[in-house]
Amino acid sequence: MIHHKSQEVWKEFPLSLEFEGLYKIEVSNLGNIRTYNSHYPDGNEVKGSVQNGYKCLRFTLFKKRSANDVAKIALIQDQIDALNKKIKGETTSEQILANLRQKRDELVLKRKKKNEHINKRRAIYLCLLFHKAVAQLFLDAPESSEERFVIHKDFDKTNNHVDNLAWATREMLTKRHNMHPKMVMRKFDKQFNDAKPVVPNAKLKEMEVLQIKLRLKKGQKLKQIAKHFGVSDMQIHRIKSGENWSHVKLLEEIREKNLDNKA
Structure with a gap:
């Protein structure tokens, strides 16, 4: 980070x-x-x-809003204002008052729907x-x-x-894809998750080979490693030279390979 x-x-x-x-x-x-x-x-x-x-x-x-849309909303608003004025002045009949309020409420709903329709068209x-x-x-x-x-x-x-x-081209994006830490780890994990063994009838397993390669990198002697894993010195030598188990790679080797591909 x-x-x-x-x-x-x-x-x-x-x-x-x-x-x-x-x-x-x-x-x-x-x-x-x-x-x-x-x-x-x-x-x-x-x-x-x-x-x-x-x-x-x-x-x-x-x-x-377009002038036409403004005019449409203004017309409805004028009708609402006129009804509100009548409602305010009506004092003789409850039935007339109820009818005026119903018409007013219908216009308010009409104005709302018209505004929603207009806003949908003009939304970005x-x-x-x-x-x-x-x-x-x-x-x-x-x-x-x-x-x-x-x-x-x-x-x-x-x-x-x-x-x-940083700015990049599409070609640079493609090359960076294989360098992504998740891709590197995916390749690293794949060594141990394959359904079929790459080396059939082998005494060692991929995880053990990885441990051997880590010990070799630290400079541990071949004889000492061979004794620990119960194999011959020659087998350890072949792992070190890449003659055997070359498909098993340390995380650093995968990163270096990706960098070489990028170059």
Whole structure:
């Protein structure tokens, strides 16, 4: 895990679209986001949700109402206001009063449904990925148009500090896939989880071979290792040279192989 002690700097994220009302987003170099709206005019830091492991800010903006939509709502509102005036002035008949209230309530419901329909048409549903927002505002521009992806250097998708981010091409993404710690561990575990033994009728098992390789790496003598596992010195030598059990690899060997493939 990378630890950072740099000072937090905030920048406004450009919302390149027209919408109604107050809404502003600020992003920091430490990977944080805060929003400003009518409920939080002084800003509110948000945690966001998660999309495929990446932190994401989901929000909805609304396009400006058309003149036609405004006129439709205003017409219904005028009818409601007129009925409210009649209700206020009616003092002679409870039946007339009940009828006026029923008509008023029906118009209120009509106004609500009309507003919902209009809002559905003008809604803009957005998802801002934290790491892409930080990269866009705080990293230098990518060197080529192919570098349109953003990677996490430490493979931690939640660590969106600017120092942990870099632009990448699709080819770089593919090469990094096999270097991911989860992929390395998957290859490492696969050595011991195969249904069929790679070396049939062998006296040793994969886990024992792994222990032998660890002892060899520490510099333990072949004779001492052979005695411990009840095999010949020659068998230990063949493991050391890679003549036998070459499919069993230490975690470091898998990492090195992936690095070689990347190069």
